Structures are given as structure tokens and as C-alpha cells.
Amino acid sequence: MSVDDTSAIPSDFIRDIVAQHVAEHRYPKIVTRFPPEPNGYLHIGHARAILLNAGIARENHGHFNLRFDDTNPAKEEAHYVDAITADIKWLIAGWADEQLTFKPAGAVPMTQTIAGKTDFQVASLSAQSPGAEPFTASNYFDQLYDYALELIKHGKAYVCDLSPDDTEKYRGSPTEPGKDSPFRNRTVEENLDLFQRMRAGEYPNGARSLRAKIDMASPNMWLRDPLLYRIRHIAHHNTGHKWCIYPLYDYAHCLSDYLEGVTHSLCSLEFVVHRPLYDWVLDSLKLPRPLPHQYEFAKLIPTYTIMSKRNLLRLVQGKVVSGWDDPRMPTLAGMRRRGITANALRRFVIGTGITTYDGITDIAALEHVVRDELNQIAERRLAVLRPIKLVLTNLAAGETIACEAVNNPQSESPTKRSLHLTREIYIEQDDFAEVPPPKFFRLKPGGEVRLKYACIISLDKIVKDEVGNLVELHGTAQLDTRSGQPNSSKKVKGTIHWVSASEAMDAEVRLYDRMFTVPEPGAEADFLQALNPHSLETVIAKLEPSLAAATPGQLFQFERLGYFTPDARDSGHESRVFNRTITLRDTWAK
Template sequence: MHTRFPPEPNAYLHIGHAKAIWINYGIALDFGGLFNLRFDDTNPLKEEQEFVDGIIEDVRWLGTDWGDRLCFASDYFEQMYEWAVDLIKKGKAFVCDLSAEEMGQMRGTLTTPGTESPWRDRSVEENLDLFARMRAGEFPDGARTLRAKIDMASPNIHMRDPVMYRIRHAEHHRQGDKWCIYPSYDWAHGNEDSIEGVTHSLCSLEYEIHRPLYDWFLDELGIYHPRQIEFPRLKMTHTVMSKRRFIELVKGGHVDGYDDPRMPTLIGMRRRGYTPEAIREFCRRIGLTKADSVIEVHVLDDCVREDLNKRALRVMGVINPLKVVLLNYPAEQIEQLDAINNPEDPDAGSRKVPFARELYIEQDDFREEPPPKFFRLAPGREVRLRYGYFIKCVDVVKDENGQIVELHCTYDPETRGGDAPDGRKVKGTLHWVAAPTALTAEVRLYDHLFMKADPDEMEEGESYISNLNPDSLKIGTCFVEPSVAGTVPGTRYQFERLGYFCVDQDSTPGQLRFNRTVTLRDSWAKTEKAANKPG
């Protein structure tokens, strides 16, 4: 078993590519086989070294191992050229002078046959001469192509004398200006697989109709013949999976780049805090079938939650702060409370969390007039502070507009880290941060990029851009416990009761910035379930 992942280095990889990578690498791994990372770098007009480097980083980050088999299609250009010459000598390929527009007009339709090129019957000698002169750079871009001579009446349009080589006077990221003719994907794809000894060419379903051409080229050349098998591309709700649309989103200023954490690119997901283990589990969970389907985005979110629950350190942070003053706590005292780093990981240990007279809690954890089943803080009510004490609200301070700005509470010194000695119970436990020692950080709350599950569900005259979620990013300030000081970009935390967060790459020693990776619960799935409920 020998598989490969053959990206074109003209864009960044996305979550759909992760599925393709893990199908190819995972199957090779299961059968003790080999896996190649091969760049299909046959179009110098769109390919850049930046994308080569980014793809290598992404594929390695996912946990794959290609050993010494980092391959480039451009390294096979000489062999492919010789094979093209062989087909010309066999009368199976010819040089055509039609323009791309003219070829399109003569190609025919699904119900009508195409028209043969007037240059289809050129002699072998003339074709060999012209093809050599194409390689030598005698002709301008678009002046001539090399086409396979198959069948212009074939019901499969891809078999209607497809283009094998185009003239492109352009600098190649790897070959420089050595070549000015470049192979088409259909011609190069099977050749590359054959050269590398690939046993199974696993690709997405849109290439199923290309398989007869893949087979034709290999059979006519009489070279080693891998087997091509197709699978569906990944389709996921609340996002798009299109290089063209990625470009539109970036150039239109709808996102802040290809690494924007709202994008389904692997570089964006990595920045957001997703782990390769979560993505691999997602690929395993969605399985592999021949049927086209759309995966709910909450399946991916669940995989991320489950993975981060096991590995992310717990800290306390407050995003929408409400100040609490403990009237009976010593004004200058700061004590250190013991806190567990991760209850799911016994080896994660514990840390010290400062506790002081003035604290911050979340605004949503207090109600002046609490509704039924609200068990958090309210006037006259007692709650527990996580790892700390029982506190009781005795007064509410408001500004001149009637807005609550501060709570006055008392604490019970007999309840540190445990229950009350007299046996009384509380129903609510709140997270908090001590005001004197809290660090101020920027927090970026990310949500789905599109409001609708299908971004293409739109009114007449609208585009998928109309379905962008205006609340996909909210930027605010949070207070967080000092244990995160000095942390490095990429470190993942669970902000207790709030969600999972990752230190962003643009953080500095003086300014921490956190990206919300995923919430603790999937509110979107519940909302959609309620919306789809009959009646």
C-alpha cells in the first residue's frame, strides 16, 4: 500500500484537505505502507514558495510522516516530456494551433459531439518538430498546445482530445526559467503516481469522470498503472470550502487574512487553538463513504472540546466584569488558594491563585431580581467562589443611571476550599479573579463565519456574502489570573465556565491576546434543533 497527498502549491490548506490527508496517510498507516507528500507544481502562474512552506508546515502539524518522500511534480518534467514524445510517435498526440476560446467552442456539449481540430492530422514529423520548438521557447503563450488524440465524439467530455501541454513563459518556483511548456493536471497526475510507485491514487469524487483519461494515458504509455479510487469532498455547515471564495473573503476585508481564526484553513484553525489530535478524531468520526453529505460543524466543535478537556490547563478569567468588595476581608491581605490545573489529568498538578478583598465576577452571575432556577448571586443570597469561600451579597451599588457597578458582600472565613462547618449548602459556584493581581488581556470571541448552515441559501440578487455572521468576532477586554503571565503563543487554556482559549500569535509580553477556540457547550446546535422542531 503506497498512497500520496498531492496538493497544488497555490493556496493554503483547509479542513477538507485534512480529510484527504488522513484518508491517504491513515490507510497507508493501517496497512504498514508508504505515504508521499507530493506537490503538483505544474502551473507557475499561481504557485509560490510561500504556499509550499505553508503546506509542509500544515501537513507535518497534522502528524503525518512522509519520511524522505517529499516529492515535486516538476522534478519529473523531463520524463513526462519524453513520454509525450512517445505518444506523438505513436500518433496519439498532436500539436494544435487553436486558441483556448476556439477549443472551447469546438469541444461540443454533453449531448452533441465535438469538432476535430483542423491540425489533428499533422504528420508525426511535424508534430515532433513543433513540440520541440514549443519547448525551445519559439512561440508565445497560448499560440499552440499539445493535445492527446482520443475521440471528439466521446460521451465523456474529458476524453475529447484533452490538452497535455500549454506554453507559459513564466518563472517556476523550483525550476526557474528552464521550462516554458507545462503539463496539464490530467496528463501529469497519473504519470506522477506511476513514477512514485503509488498503488492507490485516492482522490475526491470530482475526479471520477477523469479516471478514464487517467487510465488511457497510463495504458497508452504502457507504464506502471496505479488504481484511482474516489471519495466525497468534505462539506461542512456554516462555512465555505473554496479557494476562490477564500480569496474573495480576504480581499474583500471580510476576514483578516488566510490565518483568520474564523477561516476553515488549517493555518487559521491552528491559530484559533484547534489541535491536530482533534482534527484527526473528526476525520475518523465522520468516516468514509461514497455518498455526498454535509457534516454539521458542531461535530468538529465536539471533537475540539473533548480533546481540549483532556489537555488544556484551567485558569479563571472574567470577560464581562462586575466588581465585588468583601466588606469583612482584610483590606491589604492577599492569600494564595490552591487550584487544580486539570481534573482530567492527574499529572497536571496544581497552582496558587491569589485571593483579595476586591474581586471581579461575571455580570451574568448576578441578578438583582433572580428568575426561577437562577442559583447564582443575588441580594441576600450565598454562593461559593471556586477554590475559595462562601460569600453573601449584602448591598448593591449603582451609578447615576441606575446601572449596577459594584456589589458589597461578606465572606465566611470558615469555608475556605470546602463546605460550611454548620452544614449549610449553596447551589451556585462562581469563577472570579482577584482585582489587585489580575492581568488585563484582550479577548477575541469567535463564532461561525456564516449565519446560515448553507451559506448559498440566499435571496435573489444576493450572494453568499450576505450570510456572513456580523457577530463572528467580538473583541473585548478580560481580567485573568496571574498564572498565565509569560505564557507563549499557542498555549491553550480552559477559562473555567467560559470556554477554551488560545494565546494568539500576536501577543506580546506586555499584552496578552486570547482567541476563543470553542465554547464549553454548543449553543448553535441547540438553536438549530429548536428552529427545526415541528410546530
Template sequence: MEENRKSLNFIEQIVENDLKEGKNDGRIQTRFPPEPNGYLHIGHAKAICLDFGIAENYGGICNLRFDDTNPVKEDVEYVDSIMEDIKWLGFHWENVYYASDYFQQLWDFAVKLIKEGKAYVDEQTAEEIAIQKGTPTIPGTNSPFRDRPIEESLELFNKMNSGEIPEGKMVLRAKIDMSSSNMHFRDPIIYRVIHIPHHRTGTTWKAYPMYDFAHGQSDYFEGVTHSLCTLEFEVHRPLYDWFLDQLADTDYRPRQIEFNRLNLTYTMMSKRKLLQLVQEKIVSGWDDPRMPTIAGMRRRGYTPRAIRNFIDSIGYTKYDGINDISLLEFAVREDLNAHVTRVSGVIDPIKLIITNYPEGKVEEMSTINNPEDESMGSRNLKFSRELWIEREDFMEDAPKKYFRLTPGSEVRLKSAYIVKCTGCKKDEEGNVIEVYAEYDPDTKSGMPEANRRVKGTIHWISVPHAMDAEVRLYDRLFLVEDPAGEKDKDFKELLNPDSLIIKKNCKVEEFLKDAKPGDSFQFQRIGYFNVDIESTPDNLVFNRTVALRDSWKKSN
């Protein structure tokens, strides 16, 4: 029987058709071309999964190529972080390249265009060029420098790179068609002057290629067969092809294919605005667990498998939209639910004293590590007369459908006994500081009488065996579904003031004493948490990865 196979997305269909037709000698080669000017975010993860996934699935290769054509914004820190993120997601590049590897070849190509009368040096200001290019409905007008003699443009182009020309004084433009309906064909700028040293080439170059000029040619120099880009580059594709037509001397051409970006509700993807959050210390850094960066999601406890499953579930199309972040959170819950150990953590502790339990007695209660995976086994929890429980699990005057501790009611202490609440103790201000109960010794989990039914079950931690911990409750960074769409507001006005709540006096079971940064757990009845990178054996710090269920829409 033929093996069941999920339907192909439109890019996979194109690739398979190209293979059937024998294009590019049956080669499949892709590339992931990030600009090293910030940390990668979840949107980049979608491109990574596509670029590397296509290569993996069709026996090809994917190269990592840094688009380092603008030394003003680039930093080695970003190069390192990008490499770490790709590896963490589970992908491997064949080679590492940089657009700067091709600076000489790009320069030589630009000189070729000048000599062929297809490029010229323009001395207009940026404002003058913008006006002179016209509008989508009004044709542009020729630059007064458009018919500059070839030798003069060659001389000036060399001066642009020698340091003799100030920034902004001159640019090199391709000479194409100032009346084209495609604005990108109206003599696009292909080189500009920048006097800031480059992180790899130092001060060798002062004239730097523009993205539209460097991208397609770099694909060509490398042998890329399928150049996968997001939809905003669709209108650039004719220019991409035009440059290749001037450069190529064989039938080989990279093929640019566009797909939809990944946009998420309650999330901002703009690198510029994310950088602003970092620089103004609104967040703790690029890896703040509230950030949509891959580094932030890793620190928060998201898993590579969850992110890849989410991206696979939303697919690739030819139209942009916005995905509900709850779909990503569902993927995270689903993955963690299947793989992490259940533990007891009490975020807002209050003491429960079992008055008829022998003082000094300690029992061990068996608990299953993960009911979804029997192979993870079980462990023992210490049980004693005094326990920590969640403050919200006791209510002195409870409504009818409150099935936790209230005077006269019974609950099961998970994996232990049924207890009946007998009262509480308050401080001078009327705050409850202790809760009292009596246990039924015949109801220990696993005993014949243990099946006596009660409506509520709560978790607990033995007071003598508890450890102190700090818990950071992370939530969505923005209050509105589409912060990028709120054009009339400063995006900082849309921030959620409760996106981080720090709880200092939490209690966790001693099983967690050896937990290492990055380890993930389910705090029973509360949510999924992981150990933060700032955690130490003497100061445990846990991040809430995601709550057990999506309560955001109900509360908003």
C-alpha cells in the same frame, strides 16, 4: 482472544485485498499531491489523514508531491506552509517530490504520443475548442487541426516551449475519441503555453502539462500503488488509465480510488474565495482563526488530535455530503477537556467587594488544575477583599430561576467561600459599577461547614492579583449552513458580522503571566481559549477556541 478491531473503510478493504493477492509485489505506496497555490484547509486534512494513514497502517510509504504545473498561482510560501501543516498534524513523508521533477519525462511522453499519432497541436481558441467538444448528449466534432502531419505538430510543440508561441495561441491535445460519452476523452488538452517563470525551473519551460496529464504519470514514475483522490476525479479515472496504458511497459499500474470530500456547515472551502477574503483583508490572513485552514485552526487552538479524531469519526464513503461543524467542535472540546488547565478569566469585569472581609488580608485557595486528570495536580489562587466577577453574574432585579448574585441571594465563590449579596453601587447613568456582599468564614472550601448547599457557583479573580488581557471571541464565519450552495448571492453577503468580537479590558489570574503563544486553557464557565501568536508578556491576547457548549443552534 482476538483483539477488537474497528471495521475497515472501503479503501482499507481494497488495500487489504490487494495485499492478499500480492499485487505490486506487496508494496503499499501513497502520495499527498497538493497544489502550492494556497494554504491547506480542513478538507485537505482529511486527505492527509488517509494518504499518510494508509501508508502507516500497512507498512508502506507516503510521499509528499507538490503539483506545481501552473506557475501563475504558485508560491514558495505555500510550499512551506503545507509542510508545516502536515508535520503539525503528526505525519511524516518519506520523500518530497514535485511534478516539475518530471517535466522532462512528461515532455518526452508527449513527444512519444505525437510520434504515434495520438496527439496534435491545435490552434483553435479556447472558446472554439469548448464549442467543438460538444455536450454530454451531443458528440463533439473533430478539430480542423486533428489530422495535422506528425512532423508539423512536433515542430510546433517545440516552438510552444521555445517562447516563440504566445500564450493561448496553441495547445497540445491528445487524440482519443471526439464522440466518447466521457467528455474527458474528447481530445483533452495536455499542454498549454505559459510565459511566467516557474518557482523551481525558472524560464526553462514555456509549455506546461495539464493536471490530468501530469498526475497519473507522476504516480507511475514514483511507483505509487494507490492513488487516493476525491470524488470529483472519478470521471477522470478512465483518462488517468488511458494515459498509463500508453506509457507503461510493465504490468505495474497505479490504482486511482476516489472518496468523498470533507464539507462543513457554515464553512467555505473554495481556495479562490478564501484567497479573496485574505486579499481584501476581510480576514487578517490565511491563519485568521475564523478560516477553515489548518493554520487558522492551529492559531485558534484546535489540536491535531481533535482534528484527526473528528476525521476518523466521519469516515470515508463514496458519496458526498455535508458534515455539521458542531461535530468538529465537539471533538475539540472533548480533547481540550481532557488535557488543559482550568483557570479564571473574566471577560466583562465588574468589581465585587466583600465588605466584612478584612482589608489587606490575602488567602490562598487551592484549586484543581483539571478534574479529568489527577496527575495535573493543583495550585493556589490568591483571594482578597476585592474581586473581579463577570458582569452577567449580578442582576439587581433577577428572574425566579437566576441563581447567581442578586440582593439577598447566596452563591459560592468557586474554591472559596459562600457570599451573600447585600447590594450594589451605580454611576450617574444608572450603570452598576460595584457589587457588595458579605462572606461566611465557616464555608471555605474544604472546611466541614463548606458543604452547605447553594444553587449557584461563580468564578472570580482577586483585584490586586489580576492581569489585564485582550480576549478575541471567534465564531462561525458565515451565517448560513451552506454558503457554497447560495449561488445567487455574493458569498461576502453571507458573512457573520459577529464572527469576531474583541474584548479589551478583560482580567485573568496571575497564573497566566508565563503563558506562551499556543498554550491552551479552559476559562471556567466560559470556554476554551489559547494564547495568540500576537500575545506578549505586556499584552496578553487570548483566542476563544470553542465555547463550553454549542449554543449556536439555540440562538439561530
């Protein structure tokens, strides 16, 4: 199996639609977009949307725009912008970098004439170009405002003076039609005047709003004269104090798509009911270019995780985790720090497919690709997490026996390194049992076991203190069972890992596990009650000395234990910190 298994992506209903549009030459170029709101970090659920959009661009020689959907300054913060941008670049690096598209710094929608009609479109360029910056909805506020004026002139929007409470009352309910706002039939002139005054800051928050004039009796709630603009006297992280009215999602999103030349606007299922509004806004403006269309697909929800940004924020603010990039978080930043590769994530996400019905994906599928990926690329090392000392009494103090260890047996041309067997070594507590359970293949009284890459040893003595606690083990090294020695082919049932006590390096190792104890923590009354108290366990481990040179980004397999990577935040020259990405599959278990 190749490391990159995502090269051939099976089709799905959205790709089928795109393929048909390509065949019809409906659009000059396929343009998709990913429109995050800068109010949190990207998580694995977003990865599906990113990979779908980037993948479609990749397969159709198209573009994939990153656009921040920043129309609500009350909830958004600038620092999320950089983190989100970095996460996206990481996720698609080496896979769809070519398709990721930004705009020239400072570029705004430019006027052009199409078939005698004035049109607006924003320039774009490769995200890799100097000066390129992500698109933002806030960059279109001027244009959006002009379009709103246009709507008013066409009698398709009006200024409403109903309070938020009254607006809700007039809207009716899913089973009862709403009633018309008393302000619904203002003249175009009055609406224009009022809307301009809204913009000028003459009214307080919530005093008035701009509404689409559609149908208060529509069975679709989103067509009951939805709000287009609200008054918010609040600074925006991008536009500062320039505006005190801000467009709402349904109005800003479709037009942002249009201004960027987006052709296929892909979003999640809960927006299905918004689609008629998406189309209504665009149709009402009589725009000259081919219009984008919205298509919806199901979100990705893995088991044992929560996806809601609100709840993820609670974990961060409540200090349940160390931050958005805590290795237990389902965020892209957290998973990267944990040691999960972008390719593994891509394989997992793409493997789950695209459908129009909700489901819950077994996190085991992610764990499987992570192991498969890491098995192929991670260099092997020996490390002992919970040491017990073992003295090989037939070796002299200070004597070292060089052993060759393979760095990666999966490699086509494996390289090797040298380990030193010494009189005192550490082995894993789990690898010794004074009273062994049935089929225990490790070290036990009267038993033999192979030290990986070294030789077979036999256990001679168990040394305990006066209260009966285990102090150390004494054994004999059968040096003629080393590789290349006459007895090297001698078989024993078990092989265990070890490190030289005199050469070992101490390091903090963070053992991560699933963050929740139930498959669907999001469905619990209180997801915090389902937190796994053992999601992080820290040990001071004994590592083979070559690990002193490990740097963040390197991926290792500690043999028989799992996959580990230096922590990008806390591992430095003074102290080494390793994160456990995932354990090896363990069919022994207990």
C-alpha cells in the same frame, strides 16, 4: 475515552480495496500521495484527503508522498509551499510521521531497466531525513516532455493549431459529439517538429497545443482529444524560465504518480470522469511497472464554513479576516492558531468516514471533539471577561486568603495552584442579576453563591451612581465555608468564577464565533452576505495572575467560560492576547 481515539480506524470502501491488493501482493509497497496545488492554504476539507492517504500508508507499512502539483505557474506561489508543508506535518505529527515521504534534495527521476524496458522512477526518503524535500510535479517536466514525444511517436498525440475558442467549439457539448480538429492527422514527423518548436518558444501563448488523440465523439467530454500541453510564456516558481510549455493536470498527474511509485491515487468525486483519461495516458505509454489507479471519495464539507479556495482567498484579500491563519478560518493554520489540536481534527475527520456521495457534516461534531479533547488536557484557570467589582466588606484591605485550585480535575493525579481571595474581586457581569430570571442560580439580591475554590458569599448591597448605573457590589465572605473549614460542605445552588482585583492581570481576549450565520454559506448567492458580524468580539479581561506565564501552544480552560490559548502571533511579553477556541457547552443559555 482515550485521548487518541483514532488508533482503530473503521474500514471503508477504499481501505477494503487496498486490503485486497495487499492480499494479492499486487504492489511491492502501498504508496499514497497528497497532491496540493500551492495556490492557497490547506483547509479542513484537505484534512480528509491527508488523513485518508496518510492513514492507509500507516495501516499498510507504506509511504505517503507529499507532492506539489505545480503545473500552472500562473496561479501558484512558492510561499504556499512552506505553509502547506508545515500544516501537513502538524496534522500528522505523532501519528503518521513515519509514513510521510519526501525525495532527496534535487533528485530527479532515474533511469532503470525493467524486463528489458527503460523505466524511470524518482528516489524517495523519509520526510524526517536531512535534506529531504517534498516531491513536485515540476521536477518531472523533463520526463513528462520525453513521454509526450513518446506519445507522438505512437500516433497518440498531435499538435493542434486551433485557438482556445475554436477548440471549445469543436469539442461539442455533453449532448452533441465534437468534431475532429483539422490538425488531427498530421504526420508523426510534423508533430514532433512542431512540439519541439513549441518548447523552443517559437509560438505565442495559446497558438498551439499538444492534444491526446482519443475520440471526439466520446460521451465523456474528457476523452474528446484533451489538451496535454499548453504554451505559457511565464516563469515558474520552481523551474524559472526553463519552460514555456506546461503540462495539464490530466497528463501530469497520472505520470507523476507513476514516477513516484504511487499505487493508490485518491482524489475527490469530481475526478471520476477523468479516470478513463488517467488510465489512457498510462496505458498508452506501455510502462513496465504496475500502474497506479485512481479512486474517488466525497469531499468533507462542514456546516457554517466555506471550503472553496477562491472564496477563502476573497476573505483574505478583502481583509475580512486577518489572513489565511485568522482563527476564524477553516484552514489548518487558522484552526491551530485558534487552539484546536491536531488530534481533535483527526478524530473529527476520521469520524466522518469515507463515502462516494456528497454530504454536509454538522460542525457541531467538530465542536464536540474539540471540547472533549480540551476537557481532558486543558489546565483550568479563572478569568473574568466582563468584570463587575465585588467588595467583600468583612475582609481587610490588603488581606489575602490563600485558596487551592485544581489545575485539571480530569487528570489522574491533579496538581494544584494557589489563588488569593482579597477584599476586592471581579466577577462576571452575567453572574449577577438584580432582577433574576427564574432558576437563576447565580448572584442576586438576598442570595448566596459559591466563589469557586474559595467560599460562599452573600450579597449585601448594590452600589449605583446618581444615574442608576451599577458601580459595584458589596458582599460578605463566609470564610468557614472554605475547603477544610467546618462549614465547607454547605450547599448553594450556584458556583461562580472570580479573580482578585489587586492581583488580576489585564489581557486582550478575542472571542471567536462561527464565521457565518447560515449552515451552507457556500450555497448562498453571495456568501459575504452570510458573514456573522459577531464572529470576533474583543474584550479586555481580568485574568488570574498565573496566566502571565502562559505561552503560545498552551491550552487552558477558563472555568465556566470555555477554552482559550495565547495567540501565537500577537501575544508577547508586553501584551497578552488570548484566543477563545470554543465556549463550554451551555445548557443554561438564555
